[in-house]
Amino acid sequence: MTDTVLRQALAYARRGWPVFPCLPGQKIPATTHGFRDATTDEQQITAWFTRHPGRNLAIATGAPGPDVLDVDQHGPDGTGFPAYARLRRAGLLEGATAYVRTPSGGLHAYFAGTGQRNGHLPDCHLDFRSAGGYILAPPSQVGGHPYQLLKTTGAHGTLDWDAVTQLLQPRRQQQRPEHRPAPDQALGHLARWVAAQPEGNRNAGLFWAANRALETDPAADLSPLAAAARHAGLDDQEITRTLDSARKTGQSHPASPDHQAEAAN
Numbered sequence: 001m002t003d004t005v006l007r008q009a010l011a012y013a014r015r016g017w018p019v020f021p022c023l024p025g026q027k028i029p030a031t032t033h034g035f036r037d038a039t040t041d042e043q044q045i046t047a048w049f050t051r052h053p054g055r056n057l058a059i060a061t062g063a064p065g066p067d068v069l070d071v072d073q074h075g076p077d078g079t080g081f082p083a084y085a086r087l088r089r090a091g092l093l094e095g096a097t098a099y100v101r102t103p104s105g106g107l108h109a110y111f112a113g114t115g116q117r118n119g120h121l122p123d124c125h126l127d128f129r130s131a132g133g134y135i136l137a138p139p140s141q142v143g144g145h146p147y148q149l150l151k152t153t154g155a156h157g158t159l160d161w162d163a164v165t166q167l168l169q170p171r172r173q174q175q176r177p178e179h180r181p182a183p184d185q186a187l188g189h190l191a192r193w194v195a196a197q198p199e200g201n202r203n204a205g206l207f208w209a210a211n212r213a214l215e216t217d218p219a220a221d222l223s224p225l226a227a228a229a230r231h232a233g234l235d236d237q238e239i240t241r242t243l244d245s246a247r248k249t250g251q252s253h254p255a256s257p258d259h260q261a262e263a264a265n
Contacts, residue, residue, distance in 0.1 A: 004139050006049040009057050012137065013040040017065045020134075023236055024054040025143070027136055028243075034223025035060040035134040056140035062131030063113035066097070067159055070127040070135065073106035080106065080125035083168055090167055095157015100138060103145035108135060111159040118219035119161045124168050128161045133221055187213055187224050195228035202232050203242050210246035222246075 009019045018038035021030040030052065031037035038060035039045065049055060059065050069087075071080040084107070087093050093109060100108040119128035129135050138147045190209040197205040206229045213220045222243050229239045 005055065005057050006046065008137070008139055009045050009049055010042055012057075012059055013042060013045055016040060018060040019045060019137075020058055020060065021048045021052065022056040022058045022136060022140070024056060025141060026056065026236065026240055027058075027142065028226050028236060028240060029058065029134075029223040030055055032227055034227065035132070035221060038065070038134070056142075057137055058134045058140070059137045061113065061118075061129040061133040061135060063115055066113050067111040067116065068129040068133075068135050069093075069096075069107075069109040069111070069159055069164075070102075070129060071107040071109070072125040072127065073102070073104045074125065078125045083121070083124035083126055084109075086167065087164060092159065092163055092167070095155050095159065096153060097155050097157075098152045099150040101148045101150055103142040103147065107150075108147070109159075112156050114158050116161050118217065118221075119165065120218035121165065121169055122218070126164075126168075127219055128159070128164070129219070130161070133219065134223075186216055187220065191224040191228040193228075194225055195231045197232050199233065202229065202234050203238060205232075206234065206239065206242045207246050210243055214246060 012019050018040055020035065020038040022028055023030050029035065029037070030048075035058070038058070049057075061068055069084075071084045073079050073081070084093075095111055096109045097112065098110040100110070102108060114130055116128070116130040118130055118133045119126075121127075136142070136147055138149050140147050190213055194202075194206055194209050206225060209225055210222055213222060213225065226239050226243060229242075230236070234242075
């Protein structure tokens with residue numbers, strides 16, 4: 001498996017896509033700064049994936065990496081495929097260069113990278129990964145199920161996320177705030193706060209901070225919070241559970257850390 005992952009990581013890098021490792025079987029970055037550590041340097045990539053066998057492989061999205069439309073499959077809780085079908089009928093997906101099946105049965109559609117913002121349409125079960133995001137890529141695995149390349153195409157087009165939003169949720173686009181907090185600055189402040197939390201408040205603090213980050217950007221990369229929680233003493237299983245819980249909660253106005261303890265545990 002290690003040889004396979006390394007070969008694929010180098011193949012992505014030679015295509016110009018920056019890559020980095022994630023923890024085995026998980027989406028949590030195995031580097032300190034998450035997607036910001038992504039590189040095309042073959043020496044660094046080789047060191048990452050030979051010294052620590054079993055790591056998952058991630059690609060930093062947004063130019064020079066790809067943009068990726070993530071079609072979620074949550075079973076009884078909802079699926080993004082009806083919205084995906086609408087986009088296809090509207091001709092918005094014709095530029096896709098590759099399609100990957102995700103471990104849950106969802107789909108990643110790859111496009112040429114741009115500098116667009118990450119996007120999230122929870123009612124449609126769609127996510128968009130561009131500048132400041134990342135995705136796991138084949139042959140990574142989650143829960144024993146791999147990411148599988150379905151096909152590649154000759155296309156090399158882009159996906160216009162504003163056009164996607166306008167088609168699927170026009171009111172959301174019209175009501176989008178003109179001014180938003182700087183996400184990197186806000187996330188850095190939250191990460192420093194999480195790293196300073198004492199035992200007994202670490203899970204609750206991480207849960208609260210994750211909700212604050214997701215309030216600012218529903219598609220936020222939470223890897224800085226994961227790294228801070230690891231520094232504070234939480235193990236990777238606790239971190240994964242807490243961040244997953246925060247994403248599922250989707251609260252618009254998180255309460256104080258003390259009030260979140262029960263939900264985070």
